[in-house]
Amino acid sequence: MVRKEREIKTIYALVLAIFVVFLAVPILRLLLESFVGEAGAGIENYVEVLTGRGFLTALGNSVAVSVCSALLATVLAFFLAYSIQYTNLNKRFKRVIWTLAVLPMLLPTITYGFAIIYSFGRQGLLTRLFGRQLFDIYGFHGLLFGYVIYTLPISFLLILNTMGFIDKKFMVVSRVMGDSPVRTFWQTIIRPLLGTLAASFVQCFFLCFTDYGIPASVGGEYEVVATVLYNEMLGSIPNFNRGAVVAMMMLIPSVLSIALLKYLERYNVRYTRISRIELKKNPARDAVCAAGSSEIIISVLAIFAVIFVVPLVQEWPYQVSFTLEHVRAVLEDSSLSGVYKNSIFVAVCTALAGLLITYGAALATARSGLNGKLKGVIDAIALITNTIPGMVIGIAFMFIFSGTPLQNTFALIILCNVVHFFSTPYLMMRNSLSKLNSSWETTASLMGDTWIKTIVRIVTPNMTSTILEVFSYYFVNAMVTVSAVIFIAGARTMVITTKIKELQYYTKFNEVFVLSLFILGTNLIVKGILGYMIKRKEKKER
Amino acid sequence: MKAGKISMILAAAILAGAFSMTGCGQSAGAAGGEVVIYSNADDEAVEAMKKTLDANGYEGKYLFQTFGTSELGGKVMAEGTDIEADLITLSTFYLDAAQEEQKMFQPLEFDYTLLNSADQKDYCAPITSQEGTIIVNTEVLAENNLDMPACLKDLTKPEYKDLVSVTDIKSSSTAWLLIQALVSGYGEEGAKEALSGIYENAGPHIESSGSAPLKKVRAGEVAIGFGLRQQAVSDKAEGLPIDFVDPTEGNFSLTESVAVVDKGDKTNPLAQEMAECIITQGRSELQKYYPNAVYEGETTDPANSSAYPKVFPEPLTLDLLERHQELSESCK
Numbered sequence: 001m002v003r004k005e006r007e008i009k010t011i012y013a014l015v016l017a018i019f020v021v022f023l024a025v026p027i028l029r030l031l032l033e034s035f036v037g038e039a040g041a042g043i044e045n046y047v048e049v050l051t052g053r054g055f056l057t058a059l060g061n062s063v064a065v066s067v068c069s070a071l072l073a074t075v076l077a078f079f080l081a082y083s084i085q086y087t088n089l090n091k092r093f094k095r096v097i098w099t100l101a102v103l104p105m106l107l108p109t110i111t112y113g114f115a116i117i118y119s120f121g122r123q124g125l126l127t128r129l130f131g132r133q134l135f136d137i138y139g140f141h142g143l144l145f146g147y148v149i150y151t152l153p154i155s156f157l158l159i160l161n162t163m164g165f166i167d168k169k170f171m172v173v174s175r176v177m178g179d180s181p182v183r184t185f186w187q188t189i190i191r192p193l194l195g196t197l198a199a200s201f202v203q204c205f206f207l208c209f210t211d212y213g214i215p216a217s218v219g220g221e222y223e224v225v226a227t228v229l230y231n232e233m234l235g236s237i238p239n240f241n242r243g244a245v246v247a248m249m250m251l252i253p254s255v256l257s258i259a260l261l262k263y264l265e266r267y268n269v270r271y272t273r274i275s276r277i278e279l280k281k282n283p284a285r286d287a288v289c290a291a292g293s294s295e296i297i298i299s300v301l302a303i304f305a306v307i308f309v310v311p312l313v314q315e316w317p318y319q320v321s322f323t324l325e326h327v328r329a330v331l332e333d334s335s336l337s338g339v340y341k342n343s344i345f346v347a348v349c350t351a352l353a354g355l356l357i358t359y360g361a362a363l364a365t366a367r368s369g370l371n372g373k374l375k376g377v378i379d380a381i382a383l384i385t386n387t388i389p390g391m392v393i394g395i396a397f398m399f400i401f402s403g404t405p406l407q408n409t410f411a412l413i414i415l416c417n418v419v420h421f422f423s424t425p426y427l428m429m430r431n432s433l434s435k436l437n438s439s440w441e442t443t444a445s446l447m448g449d450t451w452i453k454t455i456v457r458i459v460t461p462n463m464t465s466t467i468l469e470v471f472s473y474y475f476v477n478a479m480v481t482v483s484a485v486i487f488i489a490g491a492r493t494m495v496i497t498t499k500i501k502e503l504q505y506y507t508k509f510n511e512v513f514v515l516s517l518f519i520l521g522t523n524l525i526v527k528g529i530l531g532y533m534i535k536r537k538e539k540k541e542r
Numbered sequence: 543m544k545a546g547k548i549s550m551i552l553a554a555a556i557l558a559g560a561f562s563m564t565g566c567g568q569s570a571g572a573a574g575g576e577v578v579i580y581s582n583a584d585d586e587a588v589e590a591m592k593k594t595l596d597a598n599g600y601e602g603k604y605l606f607q608t609f610g611t612s613e614l615g616g617k618v619m620a621e622g623t624d625i626e627a628d629l630i631t632l633s634t635f636y637l638d639a640a641q642e643e644q645k646m647f648q649p650l651e652f653d654y655t656l657l658n659s660a661d662q663k664d665y666c667a668p669i670t671s672q673e674g675t676i677i678v679n680t681e682v683l684a685e686n687n688l689d690m691p692a693c694l695k696d697l698t699k700p701e702y703k704d705l706v707s708v709t710d711i712k713s714s715s716t717a718w719l720l721i722q723a724l725v726s727g728y729g730e731e732g733a734k735e736a737l738s739g740i741y742e743n744a745g746p747h748i749e750s751s752g753s754a755p756l757k758k759v760r761a762g763e764v765a766i767g768f769g770l771r772q773q774a775v776s777d778k779a780e781g782l783p784i785d786f787v788d789p790t791e792g793n794f795s796l797t798e799s800v801a802v803v804d805k806g807d808k809t810n811p812l813a814q815e816m817a818e819c820i821i822t823q824g825r826s827e828l829q830k831y832y833p834n835a836v837y838e839g840e841t842t843d844p845a846n847s848s849a850y851p852k853v854f855p856e857p858l859t860l861d862l863l864e865r866h867q868e869l870s871e872s873c874k
Binding site: 121122123136137138139220221231234240316335402403407408490491492494502504505506507508 | 753
C-alpha cells in the first residue's frame with residue numbers, strides 16, 4: 001500500500017525552501033559578486049587578488065600551519081585514544097582523560113588565542129613559572145598551538161569511535177602467528193585505522209584552514225587566509241568584490257578536503273563482530289600511556305588555567321590578589337550581561353530550530369517513499385554545508401540581507417547557525433531514524449492514526465536520545481561560533497563571541513575571560529543535564 | 543511513560559521556540575525606540591557619553607555598539623544609510639568622506655562654534671581631540687638598562703629590539719598620529735626609513751587597536767609604545783610604572799565627531815537630541831579624559847598640555863590616509 005505522504009512532501013518542500021533562500025541564493029550571489037568589477041564583469045578581481053602582494057603568502061601560510069597542526073593533533077589524539085582503548089589503566093583515570101580531552105570544544109576558539117598570550121607571553125602565567133618565555137607566541141607557533149588545542153578533541157572523538165569498532169581478537173591471532181609487536185601494532189591497530197586517521201587529518205586541516213578566532217588573536221604578522229578575508233570585508237577601505245574572491249578561494253581547499261573525506265570513507269574497515277577480550281598485561285605500556293596522556297591533558301589544561309586566574313586577580317601581572325570584582329563588573333554591566341542573555345537565546349533557538357529542520361529533513365530521507373533523487377538533494381545539502389566555511393556563509397548573508405528587514409535580527413543569526421551546522425546533526429538523525437522499524441507508519445495508518453500522530457506518539461519517543469544529542473550539538477556550537485556571526489551581528493543582536501572580538505580591540509582581557517567562563521559554564525551545564533537525561537534513558541531501555 | 547513525557551515536553555518546547563523565533567524577528571525591528579549609537583571611541587569617551595546621556599534622562603533609550611576605527615569606517619562607507627546606527631561617533635575624516643560620497647548625515651539642529659573655524663561643519667561636531675605621544679614602562683626600561691627615548695626616531699635604535707609596540711595604520715587612526723609626525727619631521731622618504739626601523743623593532747607588537755600599545759606597555763610585554771597621551775597621563779597618575787615622553791617631532795592630534803544618520807522618515811527623532819546633549823552637556827565630562835580644548839570658551843588644563851603640539855600641513859582626508867597606509871605597508 002502506498003500512502004500519499006502529503007505531510008512529508010510538505011516538510012521536504014519547506015526544508016528545501018529554507019536551504020534555497022539561506023544557502024543557495026547567498027552563495028551564488030557571492031560567486032557573482034566575485035566577478036563584478038569596476039570595469040564590468042570579468043576575472044579582473046581574481047587576477048588582482050592572486051597577483052596582489054600578500055594573498056599567495058597568506059595562502060601558503062594557511063596551508064603550512066594547517067598541515068602541521070592537523071598532523072600533530074591527529075598523532076596526539078591517537079595517543080589519547082590508544083590509552084583509553086588499549087591499556088588496562090584505571091577506568092576512572094580513563095574517564096577523566098576522556099572528559100578533559102573534549103573540554104576545549106566548549107570554548108570559542110577566539111578565547112584560546114588570548115589564553116595562549118596570557119600563558120606564554122612575556123608576562124604570562126607559564127612564562128613566570130618557567131622563568132623564561134618558552135617560544136614566540138605570535139605567528140606560526142601560536143597558531144600551531146591554538147589549532148592543535150582546537151582540533152584535538154574532534155580528532156580524538158573520531159579515532160576513539162573507530163577504535164571501538166576494531167576487533168581486538170586479531171591482536172591475539174597476530175601474536176599467536178608469531179608477529180613481532182611492531183608488526184602486530186601495525187596490522188591490527190594502524191591498518192584498520194588508516195582511513196580514520198586520514199579522515200581526522202583532513203577534518204583538522206579543514207577546521208584550521210577556515211578558523212578565524214585563533215589568527216585574530218595570535219596571528220601577529222603571520223597572515224593567513226582568514227585574516228585577509230576579514231580585512232577585505234571589514235578593513236579600513238573595504239572591497240567587497242575582492243573579499244568575495246578571497247571567500248571563493250577559501251572554498252577550494254574546503255571542497256577538496258571534503259571530497260577527500262568522502263573518498264576515504266570506503267577505506268573504513270568494518271568488522272562483523274566485536275569480541276571483548278582481556279588485554280594483555282603490560283605495565284610498561286600502561287605506564288607510558290598514563291604518563292603521556294597525562295602530559296597532553298596537563299598541557300592543555302595549563303593553558304586554560306589563565307582563564308580562571310586572570311579575571312580573578314586585581315591587575316595581572318602587577319597586583320595578583322584575589323578579587324571577584326571583574327566578575328561582578330561584568331554581571332553589573334548591562335551591555336555585557338545582555339550579551340550573555342542574547343547568546344543563550346540564540347543558542348536555544350538555534351537548537352530548537354535546528355532540531356525541527358534536521359528532524360524534518362531526516363524524516364524525508366529515512367522514512368518516506370520519496371524518489372531517491374529527491375532524497376539525494378538533502379544528502380547533498382548536508383555535504384555542502386559541511387564544506388562551506390562559516391566566514392563564507394556570513395559574508396554571503398551580508399551581501400543578500402543588507403537593507404532587508406532581516407538585517408541585524410536574531411532570526412538571521414539563528415538561521416545562519418542552523419544552516420552552518422546542519423551536516424552532523426542531520427546525519428545523526430538520519431542514522432537513528434533508519435534504524436527504527438520501517439513499518440510503523442504503515443501499521444499506524446492502518447490503525448487509523450494520522451501521520452503526525454504516529455510521528456509524535458511513536459517515532460519521536462524512540463528518538464529521545466538522538467534528539468537530545470542534536471539539541472546539545474547545536475546549542476554548544478551556537479554558543480562558541482564566531483566566524484559567520486561576526487559579519488551579521490548588530491548592536492541589538494550581539495552574542496558573546498562577537499562581543500569578545502570587540503573587547504579584544506580594547507584589549508579588555510578580564511572581560512574576555514569572564515565571558516569565556518560564562519560560555520564554558522553554560523555549555524558544561526547544558527551538556528551535563530542532557531548527558532544525564534540520555535544516560536538515564538538508555539539505562540531504562542536496556 | 544517517562545520517555546513519552548520527555549518527548550511531550552520537547553515537542554512543546556519546539557513549538558514555543560518556533561513561535562518565539564517568528565516573534566523575535568519582529569521584536570528586534572519593532573524596538574525602534576532605542577537610538578543605536580555606533581562608535582569607535584575609547585572606553586573613557588564612551589563612558590563619559592553614557593554618563594551624560596543617563597544624567598539627562600536618556601537612560602535605557604540608547605544602545606552603544608563600539609568598533610575598531612577602520613572597522614566602523616569601512617562599515618559606514620559600505621552600508622551608507624542602510625546602517626543599523628542612528629547616531630555615529632567616528633574619526634572626523636571618515637565622516638567627511640562618508641558625507642561626500644553618500645550624503646548620509648542630517649544637518650545638526652544646534653549651534654556651536656569651534657576654536658578652529660576651518661573645521662566647522664554642519665553635519666558633525668567634534669566630541670574629542672586626541673594627541674599621540676611615546677609611552678614607556680619604567681620598570682622594563684630599568685630591567686633592560688635602557689635609556690628613555692627622546693624622539694620617535696630613537697625607537698629605531700637596535701637596543702629597543704622587540705621592546706616597542708605601535709599600532710598599524712591599516713586598522714587604527716592612532717597610528718596616523720605617528721606617521722603624520724614622521725612625515726612632517728623627515729619628509730616621506732625619511733619617514734619610510736624611520737618607520738621601517740620602528741616596525742623592525744616592534745616585530746609582533748604592531749597592534750590593531752590604538753590602546754593596545756599602552757596595554758602592552760602596562761603588561762610589561764614591551765618597554766615603549768606609541769599611544770594616546772591622555773591615557774598615559776592617567777596611568778601615571780594612578781601610580782603604575784608608566785611614564786611618557788612628548789616626541790620632538792611633535793604631538794599631532796585627530797578629532798572624533800558625532801553625526802546623525804539621515805534615514806528619511808525613519809530617522810529616530812531622539813538621535814538629534816542625543817547628539818546635542820553629548821556636545822552641549824557632555825564636553826566637560828569628556829574633557830576630563832581628552833583635555834584638549836575644541837570649542838569656543840574651553841581651555842586646556844596645563845598639566846595635560848603636550849610639549850610640542852603640531853598640526854599636519856595638509857588637510858586630513860581619506861585619500862591622504864590611503865597614501866600613508868601605502869607608505870606604511872611598504873615599510874613592513
